[in-house]
Amino acid sequence: MIDKTSPMPLYFQIEEAIKQKIDKGEWESETMIPSEREFAENYEVSRMTVRQAINNLVNDGYLTRRKGKGTFVSAKKIEQKLLGLTSFTEDMKSRGYRPASRLISFQKTTAENRVAKALEIEEDQEIYEIKRVRLANDIPMAFETTYVPVDLLELNESHIKEGSLYSEVENAGFVIDYATQSLEASISREAESEILEITKGAAVLLIKRQTYLTTGRPLEIVHSVYRGDRYKFMIDMKR
Numbered sequence: 001m002i003d004k005t006s007p008m009p010l011y012f013q014i015e016e017a018i019k020q021k022i023d024k025g026e027w028e029s030e031t032m033i034p035s036e037r038e039f040a041e042n043y044e045v046s047r048m049t050v051r052q053a054i055n056n057l058v059n060d061g062y063l064t065r066r067k068g069k070g071t072f073v074s075a076k077k078i079e080q081k082l083l084g085l086t087s088f089t090e091d092m093k094s095r096g097y098r099p100a101s102r103l104i105s106f107q108k109t110t111a112e113n114r115v116a117k118a119l120e121i122e123e124d125q126e127i128y129e130i131k132r133v134r135l136a137n138d139i140p141m142a143f144e145t146t147y148v149p150v151d152l153l154e155l156n157e158s159h160i161k162e163g164s165l166y167s168e169v170e171n172a173g174f175v176i177d178y179a180t181q182s183l184e185a186s187i188s189r190e191a192e193s194e195i196l197e198i199t200k201g202a203a204v205l206l207i208k209r210q211t212y213l214t215t216g217r218p219l220e221i222v223h224s225v226y227r228g229d230r231y232k233f234m235i236d237m238k239r
């Protein structure tokens, strides 16, 4: 499989060979891959070359190193289509995952300048500040901070803890209309890393959403940190 006469670097060829095994399902997630020594012997290359290939695959999220245990095939990323305006609960259910939230905090506070502007309310007006870890099959996927104006609707802490914000909003008779959303690359900070159970500095996706009701009034502004090793966003494009 490795062609030593090819202009393609050896580490790259090894990377491709490993990726193929993962993509074809020959190596499922959580499978421990052979040791550097075994790879080096099989492919008749140096251990340095193998290490470089494995390092790249760890950085790209294909493989995960566990201290004192070995290197494993990472869990498959959840593919999220950037299409309709959906909630986390809906997204996970449609993929066959069990959605849940861990409520970090739920409080009424006053809006500071930037938040007030985005929610089109006066500064110092009351807002809900909701911090939730969003889980899929008990695995933390995202850390989400949501701001909703208090005068818009009454939110119940236990409902938010157990269920879906969008259901609460719709049950109150509002119709969610559209959102603007941005997506940026970032690295996890210490607090987020602990909450998301990832190493500090791991790759994350930073998503900001501003959602509006059919009345034209802003419903929420949301700041979400998604795990880069578990999540991937897909867009269909037509020309």
Ligand code: 16G
Pocket: 086, 087, 088, 089, 090, 144, 146, 163, 164, 165, 166, 167, 207, 208, 209, 211, 220, 222, 224
């Ligand atoms: C998603 C939305 C978030 C919304 C939440 C409601 C993104 C980036 N964010 O997480 O804006 O507040 O869903 O979810 O997709 P819920 O209805 O399950 O509480």
